[in-house]
Amino acid sequence: MVVIGGGHAGCEAAAAAARTGADTILLTQRLDTLGEMSCNPAIGGLAKGQLVREIDALDGLMGRAIDQGGIQFRILNRSKGPAVQGPRAQADRKLYRQAMRSLLEAQENLRLVQGAADDLVVTDGTVTGLVLADGRTIAAGAVVVTTGTFLSGLIHCGERTWAAGRVGDAPNYGLSRALKRLGLPLARLKTGTPARLDGRTIDWAGLDMQAGDDPPVPFSTLTTAITQPQVRCGITYTNAATHGVIIANLHRSAMYSGRIQSVGPRYCPSIEDKIVRFADKDRHQIFLEPEGLDDPTVYPNGISTSLPAEVQDAMIRTMAGLERVTILRPGYAIEYDFVDPRALDRSLAVRSVPGLFLAGQINGTTGYEEAGAQGLVAGLNAARRVAGSAPLILDRADAYIGVMIDDLVRLGTSEPYRMFTSRAEYRLLLRSDNADLRLTPIGEAMGSVGPERRQAFAHRLAGLTAGRAVLDRLSASPTVLARAGFAVNQDGVARSAWDLLGYPDMTLARLALLWPELGAIDPASAEQLEIEGKYRGYLDRQEADIRAYRRDEGLELPADLDYAQVGSLSNEVRQKLAAARPASLAAAARIPGVTPAAISALLGHVKRRGAA
Numbered sequence: 001m002v003v004i005g006g007g008h009a010g011c012e013a014a015a016a017a018a019r020t021g022a023d024t025i026l027l028t029q030r031l032d033t034l035g036e037m038s039c040n041p042a043i044g045g046l047a048k049g050q051l052v053r054e055i056d057a058l059d060g061l062m063g064r065a066i067d068q069g070g071i072q073f074r075i076l077n078r079s080k081g082p083a084v085q086g087p088r089a090q091a092d093r094k095l096y097r098q099a100m101r102s103l104l105e106a107q108e109n110l111r112l113v114q115g116a117a118d119d120l121v122v123t124d125g126t127v128t129g130l131v132l133a134d135g136r137t138i139a140a141g142a143v144v145v146t147t148g149t150f151l152s153g154l155i156h157c158g159e160r161t162w163a164a165g166r167v168g169d170a171p172n173y174g175l176s177r178a179l180k181r182l183g184l185p186l187a188r189l190k191t192g193t194p195a196r197l198d199g200r201t202i203d204w205a206g207l208d209m210q211a212g213d214d215p216p217v218p219f220s221t222l223t224t225a226i227t228q229p230q231v232r233c234g235i236t237y238t239n240a241a242t243h244g245v246i247i248a249n250l251h252r253s254a255m256y257s258g259r260i261q262s263v264g265p266r267y268c269p270s271i272e273d274k275i276v277r278f279a280d281k282d283r284h285q286i287f288l289e290p291e292g293l294d295d296p297t298v299y300p301n302g303i304s305t306s307l308p309a310e311v312q313d314a315m316i317r318t319m320a321g322l323e324r325v326t327i328l329r330p331g332y333a334i335e336y337d338f339v340d341p342r343a344l345d346r347s348l349a350v351r352s353v354p355g356l357f358l359a360g361q362i363n364g365t366t367g368y369e370e371a372g373a374q375g376l377v378a379g380l381n382a383a384r385r386v387a388g389s390a391p392l393i394l395d396r397a398d399a400y401i402g403v404m405i406d407d408l409v410r411l412g413t414s415e416p417y418r419m420f421t422s423r424a425e426y427r428l429l430l431r432s433d434n435a436d437l438r439l440t441p442i443g444e445a446m447g448s449v450g451p452e453r454r455q456a457f458a459h460r461l462a463g464l465t466a467g468r469a470v471l472d473r474l475s476a477s478p479t480v481l482a483r484a485g486f487a488v489n490q491d492g493v494a495r496s497a498w499d500l501l502g503y504p505d506m507t508l509a510r511l512a513l514l515w516p517e518l519g520a521i522d523p524a525s526a527e528q529l530e531i532e533g534k535y536r537g538y539l540d541r542q543e544a545d546i547r548a549y550r551r552d553e554g555l556e557l558p559a560d561l562d563y564a565q566v567g568s569l570s571n572e573v574r575q576k577l578a579a580a581r582p583a584s585l586a587a588a589a590r591i592p593g594v595t596p597a598a599i600s601a602l603l604g605h606v607k608r609r610g611a612a
Contacts, residue, residue, distance in 0.1 A: 001382050002027055002130060002138055004117045004175070005146035006034040009360030009371035011100055012060050013144045013379030018110035019059060019448045022383035025138065026104065027130075029150075029169060031114045035065065035100030037368065038148070038166050039193045041091045041291045041299055044219065046076055047419040048369040049086035050400045053435035055372050056220045058380075058443040059453050061103045062372045063219035069096030071231045071293060073216030082531050083428045084421050087219055090212070090233065092292040118174035120356070122182065127355035133174065141386035144357040144378045145175065146371070149191065151337035151362065152176045156254030157330055158308025166334065176337050182353050185340040188262035189416055190255075191366055192270050192304040192333040195312050198326040199290060199298040207234040207288070207321045221436050222456055234288035234321065238271070238303075241318040243282075245311065246275045254306035254333055262335050265366045265416040270333070271303040271315075286319065297328055306333035338364045341408035347391035348378040348405065357382045363408055366416035373401045380448050392446050395553070397426050397546040399439060410587050411580070426549075428542050433531055436460065463525040471497045471529065474515050484514040501533025553586040557606060568601040577602075 003014040006028030014026035028034060043066040044052050056063030070089035077085045104112060115136065120143065121129035129139040150165030150172045165171045180186055209232040216226040250256045253272045255264070264270065269277065274284055287301040300322075305312060309330035316322050341363040343350055348363075350356040359378035360371035381391040394402035403424045408417060421427050430438070440457045443449040449457075474497040478490045481500075488495060497515065500506055508526045512519035521529065532539075559581070563574045573594055582588040585606070589599045 001025075001142040001144070001386050002140040003144045003146060003375075003379060004028075004130065005148060005150070005360070006031070007036065007038070007146060007148045007360065007371060008062065008368040009146035009148070009375030009378070010144075011035050011104060012055060012062065012372045012375035013146055013357075013359055013382070014110055015061050015104060015107050016058070016376045016379035016448055017144075017383035018107050019450060020380065020383045020387070020446070021109060022386055024110045024379075024383070025113050025140075026110060027113050027115055027117055027132075027138075029114070029116050029165075031101075031112055033097070033169070034104060034112070035097045037091060037093050037096060039191075040301060041093050041096075041289060042088060043070070043091060043096075043368060044086060044088035045369075046084065046086035047400060047421045047423070048367060049076070049088055049219075050421075050430065050432045050435065051369040051373045051404075051419060052219050053087070053432045054399050054401050054439055055369075055376055056222075057436040057439035058376055058446075059440075059449045060372065060376045061100060062369070064222060065096055065099040065103060066091060067218045067220050067223040067226060068099035069094075069228070070216070070219075070226060071095075071228055071290070072212035072233065073218075073226060073230070074212050075217055081534075082431050082433055083535075085432065086421075087217060087432060089216075089219065090231070090289055092228070092295070094292055094295065095228065116170075116172065116174075118172075120175070120178045120182070122353070125354065127353055140355075142355045142357060142382035144359060144375070144382050145179075145362060146358075146360045146375055146378075147172055147175060148361045148371070149334050149336040151179075154335045155332050156260055156306045156335070157332040158252050158254065158306070158311065159257075160308075161254070161259065164334070165336075167329070167332065171336075179337075179339060182350075182356075184343055184350065184353075186337050187340065188335050189338050189361075189364060190260055190262040190264040190333055190335045191268075191361075191416060192264065192306060192331065194271075194300050194303045194305060194331040195316060195327045196291070196329045197288070197298040197300055197316070197322070198328050199288075199296045201324055201326040202234070202288065202298065203321045203323065204234055207236055209234055210287070221460065222453060229293060231290050231293070233290070236286050236288060236319045236321050237283040238286065238319060239283055242315055243275050245315045245318060246272055246307070249307055249311045250276070252308050252311060260306070260333060260335060263415040264333070265418060268304065268366065268416075268418065271305050272307065288321075303331070304333075305331045307331075336361070338362050340364070340412050342410070342412040344409050346393050346405055346409055347381040348374060349381060349385070349391070355385070361416075364413040364417050365404070365408070366418050370404060370417065370419055373404065377401060377405065380446060384446070392442070394442075395550075396424070397429070397549060398442075399435075400424055400430055403430075406590070410582070410590065411592075426542055426546060428535055428538050429546070431531070433528060437464075460524070463522050464528060467521040467525045467529050470517055470521065471501075471533075474518075475499075476514065481514070486514070498533055498536055501530060502536060506530075506533075549586055552589070553584050555585040555603075555606070557582055557584060557588065557602075558609070561606075566602055566605045569598055573598045
């Protein structure tokens with residue numbers, strides 16, 4: 001099988017397929033840009049960090065690569081509960097790229113090939129290979145397309161416009177034509193990037209600085225320690241002068257001059273969008289993020305723009321610390337083709353074209369993490385198709401990956417899709433700390449987990465099993481607990497060790513004062529068990545919700561259901577249901593604006609219709 005594209009989706013797709021034993025080719029325009037961070041030099045974040053941990057749990061590459069190339073690690077939302085915390089790491093671009101290349105080169109069954117795909121070979125309606133721009137043909141049992149922003153890519157910087165997949169790389173028109181010829185629904189999206197700054201010309205002394213966590217927490221369960229030197233990021237702000245420059249030149253922004261018609265990411269807007277949409281805010285925070293240990297380039301996170309280069313220069317120099325800064329490369333916006341993901345099934349296969357799989361920004365998403373997660377699923381399922389095996393399907397209760405794919409293939413997207421914790425209704429269960437416990441057994445069953453991870457996971461599972469067994473047999477009366485210094489109601493009811501872990505600020509170390517055997521539990525297992533204890537009661541309720549969800553998922557809605565006949569529905573809800581034609585009750589519940597009351601009415605109607 002062949003994977004087209006060497007970005008984050010392509011690297012994960014190719015490695016996942018090869019891990020299963022499939023003879024895999026990763027085809028990319030330039031081998032030296034494998035794993036390139038085209039925009040922000042960072043991995044993870046809120047919800048995105050969960051995706052990276054899930055990729056790692058299925059033996060993917062992203063977590064290991066960022067652990068080798070990360071230069072500042074932080075757990076976001078650390079003051080909140082584990083369900084909404086997110087690991088994030090600033091990367092040295094070069095080190096990350098080198099780590100990804102090394103991981104790919106070490107992967108058995110994988111060949112890296114430089115070249116540009118120009119067309120797909122289709123035999124009797126099935127994709128059987130591809131044609132390269134130089135005329136070569138590669139036969140394949142399945143093809144995974146992960147072209148990022150390269151499909152008919154068009155860059156905008158002020159009044160200047162030119163064709164490119166990203167700065168310095170040619171776009172791909174051949175695959176756009178091939179996908180259109182196959183009848184796939186194509187549309188356009190837009191994303192952007194800020195200027196790159198010369199850190200040697202920044203006045204760092206006058207800025208607030210933000211350090212990472214000490215010690216840094218790795219992404220991958222295979223990483224024992226972070227060995228790269230760690231750096232600090234600077235913080236500055238826009239101000240009234242910045243906003244004045246932008247407003248005076250809005251007509252020159254490609255976004256506001258009418259040259260860009262496509263939709264950009266709502267939750268990562270350009271600085272022009274921020275000024276227009278949030279006119280009441282007098283400043284916006286900008287993080288100055290170093291791009292490498294031996295690279296002076298700085299990424300100003302928060303000022304993505306398509307303004308002309310000279311306006312960017314004037315705008316940036318109004319900010320504290322940047323008064324004399326040199327711009328190494330101006331920011332720009334890029335438009336590109338994507339396929340409506342409703343054309344895919346949950347294996348990320350194109351329904352109408354057997355043998356064709358899509359992953360990453362071609363499916364309407366934005367972000368390295370979203371791309372990598374899709375790539376892993378698409379690559380694994382393409383390999384399983386070649387082998388004649390059933391696909392891997394992750395649902396909303398299995399993983400953030402399942403939430404993302406379900407959102408995409410059921411609802412589609414009209415703007416670049418980004419993962420958030422709020423999208424996952426079972427986020428108490430889908431935490432970053434337990435990704436391996438949820439998914440590594442699934443990966444083992446799929447044949448996509450290598451021996452190193454199998455051994456490490458078995459060791460972790462043994463430690464947790466032993467720790468749980470100890471906790472299961474420990475309990476004490478309120479009198480005994482009070483003598484040991486624990487404040488509990490003297491109601492005569494014994495408390496188990498699990499019960500006590502649910503108390504605020506309770507730890508195994510404190511419980512070990514009463515039960516010394518708890519002190520023998522290894523630190524990694526202890527941390528996991530403390531989280532399980534704190535969430536124990538909530539998780540029982542969430543497990544019940546999941547059982548109900550899976551029952552609802554199995555309740556099919558008739559294809560000819562007349563929503564006008566369903567009582568107690570508003571006209572708006574009827575219109576949304578009629579337009580989406582959900583296949584199941586659970587799918588109907590996930591349509592924005594369809595309320596729980598509407599779902600109850602729909603359930604009652606379907607049951608009455610069935611009884612009739």
